[in-house]
Amino acid sequence: MFITETQIRVRYAETDQMNVVYYGNYAQYFEVARAESIRNLGFTYKQMEAAGVMMPVVEMQTKFLRPAHYDDLLTIKTILRELPEDHRILFEHEVYNQEKKLLTLGKVILYFVKIGSFEKTRMPESLRTLLQRFFPLKS
Amino acid sequence: MFITETQIRVRYAETDQMNVVYYGNYAQYFEVARAESIRNLGFTYKQMEAAGVMMPVVEMQTKFLRPAHYDDLLTIKTILRELPEDHRILFEHEVYNQEKKLLTLGKVILYFVKIGSFEKTRMPESLRTLLQRFFPLKS
Amino acid sequence: MFITETQIRVRYAETDQMNVVYYGNYAQYFEVARAESIRNLGFTYKQMEAAGVMMPVVEMQTKFLRPAHYDDLLTIKTILRELPEDHRILFEHEVYNQEKKLLTLGKVILYFVKIGSFEKTRMPESLRTLLQRFFPLKS
Amino acid sequence: MFITETQIRVRYAETDQMNVVYYGNYAQYFEVARAESIRNLGFTYKQMEAAGVMMPVVEMQTKFLRPAHYDDLLTIKTILRELPEDHRILFEHEVYNQEKKLLTLGKVILYFVKIGSFEKTRMPESLRTLLQRFFPLKS
Numbered sequence: 001m002f003i004t005e006t007q008i009r010v011r012y013a014e015t016d017q018m019n020v021v022y023y024g025n026y027a028q029y030f031e032v033a034r035a036e037s038i039r040n041l042g043f044t045y046k047q048m049e050a051a052g053v054m055m056p057v058v059e060m061q062t063k064f065l066r067p068a069h070y071d072d073l074l075t076i077k078t079i080l081r082e083l084p085e086d087h088r089i090l091f092e093h094e095v096y097n098q099e100k101k102l103l104t105l106g107k108v109i110l111y112f113v114k115i116g117s118f119e120k121t122r123m124p125e126s127l128r129t130l131l132q133r134f135f136p137l138k139s
Numbered sequence: 140m141f142i143t144e145t146q147i148r149v150r151y152a153e154t155d156q157m158n159v160v161y162y163g164n165y166a167q168y169f170e171v172a173r174a175e176s177i178r179n180l181g182f183t184y185k186q187m188e189a190a191g192v193m194m195p196v197v198e199m200q201t202k203f204l205r206p207a208h209y210d211d212l213l214t215i216k217t218i219l220r221e222l223p224e225d226h227r228i229l230f231e232h233e234v235y236n237q238e239k240k241l242l243t244l245g246k247v248i249l250y251f252v253k254i255g256s257f258e259k260t261r262m263p264e265s266l267r268t269l270l271q272r273f274f275p276l277k278s
Numbered sequence: 279m280f281i282t283e284t285q286i287r288v289r290y291a292e293t294d295q296m297n298v299v300y301y302g303n304y305a306q307y308f309e310v311a312r313a314e315s316i317r318n319l320g321f322t323y324k325q326m327e328a329a330g331v332m333m334p335v336v337e338m339q340t341k342f343l344r345p346a347h348y349d350d351l352l353t354i355k356t357i358l359r360e361l362p363e364d365h366r367i368l369f370e371h372e373v374y375n376q377e378k379k380l381l382t383l384g385k386v387i388l389y390f391v392k393i394g395s396f397e398k399t400r401m402p403e404s405l406r407t408l409l410q411r412f413f414p415l416k417s
Numbered sequence: 418m419f420i421t422e423t424q425i426r427v428r429y430a431e432t433d434q435m436n437v438v439y440y441g442n443y444a445q446y447f448e449v450a451r452a453e454s455i456r457n458l459g460f461t462y463k464q465m466e467a468a469g470v471m472m473p474v475v476e477m478q479t480k481f482l483r484p485a486h487y488d489d490l491l492t493i494k495t496i497l498r499e500l501p502e503d504h505r506i507l508f509e510h511e512v513y514n515q516e517k518k519l520l521t522l523g524k525v526i527l528y529f530v531k532i533g534s535f536e537k538t539r540m541p542e543s544l545r546t547l548l549q550r551f552f553p554l555k556s
Contacts, residue, residue, distance in 0.1 A: 024166030
């Protein structure tokens, strides 16, 4: 299992007139958290695209338990439970505020596809190698 | 069952460097489609808030089947299958492009809550009355 | 002079906790207004990009006179006072609400550049031809 | 003169199909930079709103010199040249990328107004006191 944590400060732009973070903005928070998760490994999503592979989102589930507010310092936990065996990868996200309250739960499924053709492919070997040590071999 | 259709033109701002609509923007499309759905009944979400009731989103599921592109004229179908009996309402959304291809599927659950206290409440009677004719009495 | 009008309904996502449209969202409104302005001529910005020319914004000025609110039906007036002679084009925008109050003034300067090289170029001839009749010859 | 620097990592959501940061997103970057500028003083914009004063933007000027790209680590310099004497405050912003190239210039004028009435007011004394030491007395 590979778990990372990223902090995001809520911007004024991200609130709406309900005085909370607009529900559509969590997708951005999840994106940032995924990008920082990979950066922690010493790889970047930018490098992946430069190498011809991109990761469109194909499915997202979100549960909004409590609202986030302007200027909250959110902690986004990103969890990769399984090392993907094919073109599909599932990230889970948990959003906490500075009082350690759980605000939001997210599940995001992405595909590895080739830039240009949109053809399904696998996780780049360089990233797989970096992730391997978090997933001890099953016997 | 209450079904409406709304059209949205994809803005340049809504695309990302994958040359498609960023996945986080569909939440906005669903919001617009819900608002227009209610407006079709002769009621507005703005009126609901003015009457002291607001509708935070508590759950969202989205499946991204095909990408939307800049300047696409999307049709968002909004489906209300059941008249809510309590504080909870479920809208389903289907996004089609101008070639009638199904791009995206969404399910959004919202609560009716009182502004200020965030206390759960029921759909305002004036809206329920307008919706009733789409939901013949079960016997 | 070439003047067009476009209507935009304010989305909930576009408000912030000040209960008004977030100031950063007017850039999107101006973008939509420019795109619709060109569409009125029988040409689209999408076609321009397909023909290898794109239009990055190089300068923007905005004055916020009165706030816009959720669900307001805005009218964006787009004014092209001069037919560009080189790579530079200036659009002026005026945003009105449904009570015909002037809310916002904008000036946006864009360049015509070649996709790929970012090299400055001129307005495509096909668009110039369509615009010509709004700009009688000076003598 | 009061100068601060804030870093912002470009999100994927903030790019558009031109492969650069959408021009409308700089307003958010400026907002974050202003908020962090004030936080550096030991005060927050959130506290200001809690004390009944808010700061709507009334004017913005932006020059886009070079594009920002996905994953760029931007440095936003925020400059307050004069301590405001009335309801009006002017911030200047300079956006640099990780190669220290100047990308964008911004000027943003905001008003201090009372929440609720939108009546013009002055900068809260607590903030003025914190700023004073950066502005030696003229004689």
